[in-house]
Amino acid sequence: MREADTGTGAGHAVVIGGGIAGLAAAHRLLDGGRRVTVLEASDRVGGKLLPGEIAGVRVDLGAESMLARRPEAVALAREVGLGDRLRPPATATASIWTRGALRPMPKGHVMGVPGTAAALSGVLSDEGLARIERDADLPRTEVGEDVAVGEYVAARLGREVVDRLVEPLLGGVYAGDAYRISMRSAVPQLYQAARTRTSLTEAVREIQAKAVASRQTGPVFMGVEGGVGRLPLAVAESVRARGGEIVTGAPVTELRRVTAPAAGEGSEAGTGAPGDSPDRAHAAARPHPVWRIVAGERVLYADAVIVAVPAPVAADLLSAESPEAAAELRTVEYASMALVTLAYRRSEAALPDGSGFLVPPVDGRTIKASTFASQKWGWIADEDPDVIVLRTSVGRYGETEILQREDADLVDVSRHDLEAATGLDARPLATRVTRWTDGLPQYPVGHHARVARIREHVAKLPGLAVCGAPYDGVGIPACIASASAAVDQIGGDLRAVQELTAHPVQSLHGGAGE
Template sequence: MKAVVVGAGIAGLTSARALAEAGNDVLVLEATDRPGGKLRAGEVAGVRVDVGAEAMLHRRPEGTALAAALGLPITHPTAATSRVWTRDALRRLPRTVMGAPLDLDDLAATGILSADGLDRARHQAVPHPDGDVSVGDLVAQRYGDEVVDRLVEPLLGGVYAGQARRISARSAAPQLLDLLARDEVTAPAPPTDALPVFASVDGGMWRLPAALEADLHDRPNAEVRYDTPVTAVRRAPTGFVVTTSTGDEAAGLLVLATPAAPTARLLADLAPGAATELEEIAYASVALVTFAFRGDDPGVADALDTGASGFLVPPVDGRRVKASTFSFAKWDWVRDAGEGLLVLRTSLGRFGEESSLQVPDEGLVRASLADLETATGLTAAPVDAVVQRWGGGLPQYWVGHADRVARIRAAVAEVPGLALCGAAYDGVGIPATIGSAQRAVAGLLT
């Protein structure tokens, strides 16, 4: 059967491979000139690094399993750990579940909370939420507002670029809901298995879509076509007609692996109920600035504590950057590739703060350098700086998201041969996105 996949992000490429493996003729149509979507390589001072997603959860198997199946070498972060830049110092990040502290004495030792905030954290009531609530409201009920402001917000800012008081606990932190329901968050953590929490591909996450593309290229029954935005889809007697900028394609099976807004536009006639729901999924825009510094520059030497993999910044502190990753300290392969250059990046932009990104690239570079200097004492001038903007980069899983996704799925189920996958539905992380593509194809093939 002929299958068309719209979008060559990680979800689209994963679904294309599964469809091709099952014997279908697959055509992937991608609007831009490259594979990978938010997994993308860039060059800073000649060093090739990720300028989009840089890591994946290792404890969910889909990402590392796919990388291994494609013959890619898996790597893990070094032992360097993240800091929280708050209350005018870089402070150790305590152990938390999505910002909910696992040990209040440990939290006290970090100095992240004021004495009042700590007192509240020790004496709040145990929440018993009925239905979906926001992660922020849930944690505030149990630990008080300061824990939300100084721990939950920066952590959710890192993953979703979102606001803690809007993001759904059921969709974004189900394990936290479960622990709070049993009032076990402050209990000693269960013995951890030996698995590291995060992984990447040695040489960069961008290698994963590149390897998927190469895999499809080697198959006689698959094609990936770039610079081919899909502008409309409609039903046909034998399936679908997919309209692109260069003509129509017929398809028996159709996978839309695009973000919510383009998916909504494409479904306007085919599944209007799903389209209306998809329009309600908001996206946050972010920008990443990747820097290279000379490692032997005296302005760098003492500033960048290599025991730190970077830092997160609570929005309540009013800084421009929301996080920085010291890539050279976090990943051995980045340090090696740098050959004496230290590569690090800053991240700016949260949902609702789009105007802060509406400045020229130099403005983002300057703001990042100013915050880096205040946070770490780094005074060196970078050898190079590269700005990568991700307009509409991260879907916001607001309260009620899981029910919305169920309604979208119900509407799509009315259209045989159609499936949706990608970051808009069951998790924004790479393994979750890969899993959504695998499930979409499994559904189509049964």
């Protein structure tokens, strides 16, 4: 084991994790003049943002879009030179496959919760619509410190609203169960409105009125020509160009708070340092606690560390210095899923209009959604006009059997459901299955309180912060906002992290009834 040539000192920060949160943190750290090292366990950066190709066409094999009504992701894309490649969806018209037919996705709702019964006409039964009308006459339903989205909405409007619309919309973000997901963390604007209103439909209309008053314009979501998976690659390129170091294939096995070694001292393993840096000489002259990070054969010392990895990995890293934070992190559950990407000859594959469809679990189908990628993103259609690309997603929280099947089986069940929904019976030119095992952290009731406890414990350790999807929202803007707050925290400014802890970033837009 050797001492890293990055040295020690107040100018060095180490980011553990090379997903979009870790890369965004590194990018912002460089704004403050620090020397930055990013350590990524896998052989690539980007995490759940993964560019790929099928039948010669570039596609996303992970997340494909980012919320544009939040500024963080779009701003970062522009900062790293992707501004001229930002693209809105070519169509925002979607469907929901329920009760045996593809039906237009309703408008006039917030995450599936309607402002009026009429907004869900065509999706709900007559009985379901009538149940919504009773909301105005019901006594107040207390939400307390937190409540499950499904539980609260079902109490006010009936289960059919949850099962047919709220569930598939939330499932598209968290692959979770609406009857477990925290309203405070997943739909914070709805939670805040529900605390002050008796009628849920009235609360939704209030949210919609505020959205109109704020005059939100422009696309709700945004993509990147060539795929959103290009974003982390561009951020990594910018980090390196500005002097930051990114090391892949470097899983961190130890994170400890120690006293900086004196100049010329070897590592704990007894090997010599490759040379004294100015930072090492400074540390020797004024000994102070620093962070010691072990990643394979490398040993690094830094005054600041940002941990931007999944909760189980973060728990292992923090177990020595903050067993309390580690214990909380070990309670975070994850859902696994798989994306099935299929390419067809355009002459053989006719699809309905729109960007795709969602599938309520209550309908008993295997797939939970399908995206008509060539219709949603104009740049995919432009790359090869003779090829149509679409994808399906399978797997939700608690579902294990389906994800144990072979890739060919997942392709077969996807094709079966696609034919039932759209009539598509052609044989694909090519297929790809991308598995995201434990890919999506779950936000159950009480998640906000758990995050507050984790950060309270972490704050006791100077120069340490956490960020990423386990905390403040699973969407790309949420992860970038979390990274920015972590950078502020190690700089001594806790305002952003406190705001995020109290008010997480909603990961799916619903305020304007899109």
